Amino acid sequence: MTNSGYTVHVENLTRMFGTFKAVDNVSFQVKPGEIFGFLGANGAGKTTTIRMLCGLLLPTSGKAIVAGYDVYKDTEAIKRHIGYMAQRFSLYEDLTVRENIEFYGGVYGLNRKQIKTKTAELLDYLKLWEHADKLTASLPLGWKQRMALSTALLHNPDLIFLDEPTSGVDPESRRNFWMLIYELSEQGKTIFVTTHFMDEAEYCHRLSIMRDGKIVELDKPQSLKQKYKADTMQDVFMKVVQKVEA
């Protein structure tokens, strides 16, 4: 275990798919308790970066320390300390809400009693009691995403990776989801979230803008707006892209 004071510490991280550089030499640090945003269009390399940090993909080169553990050597330790919500909904559609929660409770090694209390707690929190025994497939996407978030939290991790948790969800559900993210942040958890919604970028403490595998900007939303003399993150993003292409 290495301790640099950062929850995530990445230096010159690169991932190739064949000869294609999906993630190109990125470096950044995430502080404890931060909501750290990854903004970028589709194909920018956000998911690939997150997967490397979660131990799902081996980097081609570079360094990454997550929650104090090396992504090359200690992926098993990383897995115990992080929560991860994949971009694609990855709970079982043919299981009920309760069964999904119970399953992941078991997978994370909770005992029978813990699973029971945790399930009740989460159903309360998600306000999903009346749907607890319905098949997950029948829920609207906004609820599925909340359910996915809560199962990612079952083992009480301090660091949570959310990969486009709000894509495809209606605006109100998106707002609700960000309320949950803020609650988690207030509990002291570190959040690493990717999005392609510019307005959501405003909610992050710090933000990096990714394009073609590279990080082209990294700062607080407020500072970026000042730097580019823009009113909204949408403007900032446009100007950053113009600058990169020029």
Next chain:
Amino acid sequence: MNQILLSIIKKEFWHILRDPQTLVIILLMPILMLFLFGYAITLEMKDITTVIIDHSKTPHSRQFIEKIRSTDFFNITGFNIPESQIEDIFFRRQARCVLVIPSDFASDLQTEMRTKIQLIIDASDPNAANFINNYFAQLSMRYNNENNPRLAMPFSVEPRIFYNPDLKSDYFFVPGLIAVLILLISALLTSIAIVREKEIGTMEQILVSPVHPVQIIIGKVIPYTILGFIDSILILLVGHFWFGVPVIGSIVFLLFALVIYILTGLSFGLMISTITDSQQMAMMAALLSTILPTIMLSGFIFPIKSMPLIFQYVSKIVPATHFLEIIRGIMLKGNTLLDLKVQLGYLFGLAGLLILVSVRKFSTKLE
């Protein structure tokens, strides 16, 4: 038991029960296939029209012909035709095989270890030709054992034929079919079970949890062992009550051997699933890699002893080879597990090896 493992098993059962359509297919498909192929083969493989040319014309050759006549397999339709007409007979489909007993048949039988006899088979249907060849080989071997004074130990060559005294063809083919079907269904079950999770994306969520590959794999194997077991029992019931294959030995032994055999099939399916990415690919791989070797190399069609040496070795790693000996041994001969310890050992070894390979090949990464 380990809570993680228990959760995986439970989840797997939910998947099975939530998809009644697939469940029905899983349970009915093998039975249907047994009926279909069982009938196709046994209808086809009965009353094989046969012409016999007896140059020997001795009590021995007549006795041998009586043996052939007494089976339900050969139907003698012609006798002592001129050899020049053989081609014509095949051409007009008047017989599917011609047996030529040479003039030195009786003397060879008394003085030589091997007695030559010629069987000419119409191989326009090569599978049928193989069946005929295999069946005839068994029958003549038995006759040779009984009547050749130089072969003092009648049990040494191919004892199993002794336990099918009427040489009923159903007894001969149905256990082989059972072996093919059980292996196929078990390999299919697990190969799809893991690949499906890769395909729908749920594997990604499992892989970021601290689950060990052994737990995932064992967690998948246990529920499907039970399902495969139910399937196999249904198949056996049809084999026994419909096709009339007897169970002379202990049913408990048979069920025990069955579990081991199913495990071998399931672990084979697991291995397939660790190297394929789509359900279709997994299914194709399972079909091809179980059906073909099982039919061709297990002794189901070709007698192993008449294969080229290299294939005889290959047949040792085909699970059905050993299971075929076990199932024929228990059903037809009344063998005990002790008699079959070598075959059981092979199956155990194969299952263990395959699981080991699967666990090692199972990637905890996405690629």
